[in-house]
Amino acid sequence: MKSTSLFVVLGMLLVLFIPLQSGAVERPLQLSIITPLQIFPEEDNITLFRFNLIYGRNSSVKGLDLGLINHTTSGISKGIQWGLVSWNEADFVGFQYNMVNATGNNFKGFQWGFINYARSAKGLQLGFVNYAESMYGLQIGFANIIREGGLLPILPIVNFSF
Numbered sequence: 672m673k674s675t676s677l678f679v680v681l682g683m684l685l686v687l688f689i690p691l692q693s694g695a696v697e698r699p700l701q702l703s704i705i706t707p708l709q710i711f712p713e714e715d716n717i718t719l720f721r722f723n724l725i726y727g728r729n730s731s732v733k734g735l736d737l738g739l740i741n742h743t744t745s746g747i748s749k750g751i752q753w754g755l756v757s758w759n760e761a762d763f764v765g766f767q768y769n770m771v772n773a774t775g776n777n778f779k780g781f782q783w784g785f786i787n788y789a790r791s792a793k794g795l796q797l798g799f800v801n802y803a804e805s806m807y808g809l810q811i812g813f814a815n816i817i818r819e820g821g822l823l824p825i826l827p828i829v830n831f832s833f
Contacts, residue, residue: 695730703727703738716746723754731761741769772798787812806832 695714701721703709706728711717713728721727723738731746739755747762757769762777772782778789787796787810792803801810805819808831815821815830822830 701727701729701732706742713744778803801830808832 695716696711697716697718698711699717699719701709701711701715701717703721703723703726705725706713709727711729714730716730717732717734719734721729721732721734721736721738721741723741725738726740726742727738728742728744731743731748732741733749735750736748736752736757737754741752741754741757743759743761743763745761747764748759749764751765752763752767752769752772754769756771757767757773759774759776761775763774764779766780767782768784770785772784772787774789777791779793781794782789782792782796782801783798785799787798787801789796789802789806790804792806792808794808796803796808796810796812796815798812800814800816801812802816803810803818806817806821810817810830811828813827815826815828816824817830817832818824820832822832
């Protein structure tokens with residue numbers, strides 16, 4: 672009777688502390704030459720560090736994302752992206768420092784590059800061309816475009832929306 676109770680308690684603890692598999696697996700590290708030549712599949716989420724020699728694609732990255740082309744496809748990516756191009760199809764929170772920064776959904780943080788794009792941005796865009804569909808923050812650059820709610824839709828040097 673005591674051993675049965677012990678197994679029931681241990682089983683309940685395992686259910687509480689082991690996450691259910693929901694398709695994507697979280698991995699701490701990723702090394703990619705060019706997708707699909709990477710350690711883990713592109714459907715996985717990376718939680719600490721990803722290094723893309725040429726091109727890497729994963730669902731999301733939380734942590735440091737380095738490489739020539741950094742691509743995430745879903746969920747929220749958080750941290751630092753540094754390379755030539757960072758392309759987030761979904762949301763990004765943090766710092767992007769690339770020639771081209773693109774976030775297809777919500778961006779919060781600081782984008783620093785030649786071209787910065789976000790559908791919805793909160794924070795600072797610093798670059799030659801800055802573009803946001805909507806923005807709560809500041810753009811500094813040669814051409815600053817805020818489609819909805821900016822001081823003007825297009826302004827040189829500085830544009831903002833608060």
